[in-house]
Amino acid sequence: MTMSITHLGTGSRGNSTLLEAGDVKVLLDQGFSGAQLEKRLNRMNLKPQDIDCILVSHHHGDHGGGVAIAQRKWNIPVLANERTALELNLDPMLTKYFGSLDLVRVGDDLSILTVPVPHGDSDNVAFVANYRGERAAVITDLGSWTDELVKHVHGCQHISIEANYDEKLLDHGPYPYSLKERIRGRGGHLSNKQTGEFLAEVCTENTRTVVLTHLSEKNNSPHLAESTILYHIGDFFSGDIDISLQDGPEKTHYVNADIHFNNEILN
Numbered sequence: 510m511t512m513s514i515t516h517l518g519t520g521s522r523g524n525s526t527l528l529e530a531g532d533v534k535v536l537l538d539q540g541f542s543g544a545q546l547e548k549r550l551n552r553m554n555l556k557p558q559d560i561d562c563i564l565v566s567h568h569h570g571d572h573g574g575g576v577a578i579a580q581r582k583w584n585i586p587v588l589a590n591e592r593t594a595l596e597l598n599l600d601p602m603l604t605k606y607f608g609s610l611d612l613v614r615v616g617d618d619l620s621i622l623t624v625p626v627p628h629g630d631s632d633n634v635a636f637v638a639n640y641r642g643e644r645a646a647v648i649t650d651l652g653s654w655t656d657e658l659v660k661h662v663h664g665c666q667h668i669s670i671e672a673n674y675d676e677k678l679l680d681h682g683p684y685p686y687s688l689k690e691r692i693r694g695r696g697g698h699l700s701n702k703q704t705g706e707f708l709a710e711v712c713t714e715n716t717r718t719v720v721l722t723h724l725s726e727k728n729n730s731p732h733l734a735e736s737t738i739l740y741h742i743g744d745f746f747s748g749d750i751d752i753s754l755q756d757g758p759e760k761t762h763y764v765n766a767d768i769h770f771n772n773e774i775l776n
């Protein structure tokens with residue numbers, strides 16, 4: 510049994526990622542309405558009640574907006590840092606708190622490291638999961654990165670990371686100047702170029718899959734994101750590059766480095 514990652518959808522209108530390891534099912538973020546979560550899980554023959562817990566990266570609505578609903582409606586336990594829990598008004602009876610660089614254990618064999626990343630007014634974290642030596646990173650919403658993040662993501666078999674905007678499209682796009690500055694800033698989002706530079710630092714021959722997430726619908730396109738990333742890592746990276754858009758789930762990515770295969774979700 511290998512660990513798997515399925516993005517239920519990523520982008521400014523909602524993010525949630527299903528991580529499965531053995532019998533354990535974890536959601537990383539829940540930025541969808543209850544009905545949307547139900548619908549997206551249903552496409553994988555799952556129900557919200559099948560989820561063991563939700564880890565929340567930060568309090569922005571597209572990542573945490575549906576967490577309180579999931580607690581109230583289905584009693585799903587939630588893990589978040591204190592700032593995020595406070596901002597989202599989470600039920601203290603159903604919430605556990607993690608700190609920076611905590612190793613959160615779920616079940617017998619899965620552990621998830623919480624690595625702080627700079628992102629505006631939030632206490633955002635990236636997640637690095639380890640299941641019997643298989644390592645997968647899920648990183649989103651950061652304006653820049655730290656040496657610490659590089660250290661923990663280096664050599665992961667699976668890396669999901671945002672590629673939010675193309676620099677030229679953002680420059681010439683419709684957003685007001687102040688918003689453009691915020692997106693470009695240290696606390697904003699990663700451009701395709703920055704994501705390419707980060708991946709060039711962390712991808713090794715162990716890395717089998719890179720999934721680009723949280724693409725801006727106004728300031729990016731899948732082919733620009735993919736070609737920019739390939740420009741930075743194409744010389745040495747021989748794995749797969751996939752893209753997760755807003756309306757998932759699209760694919761399940763199996764982390765096991767030896768048996769790598771993708772299941773298309775047909776319905």
Ligand SMILES: [Zn+2]
Pocket residue numbers: 567569628631650
């Ligand atoms: Zn955010």
Ligand SMILES: [Zn+2]
Pocket residue numbers: 520521524569571572650723
């Ligand atoms: Zn976001």
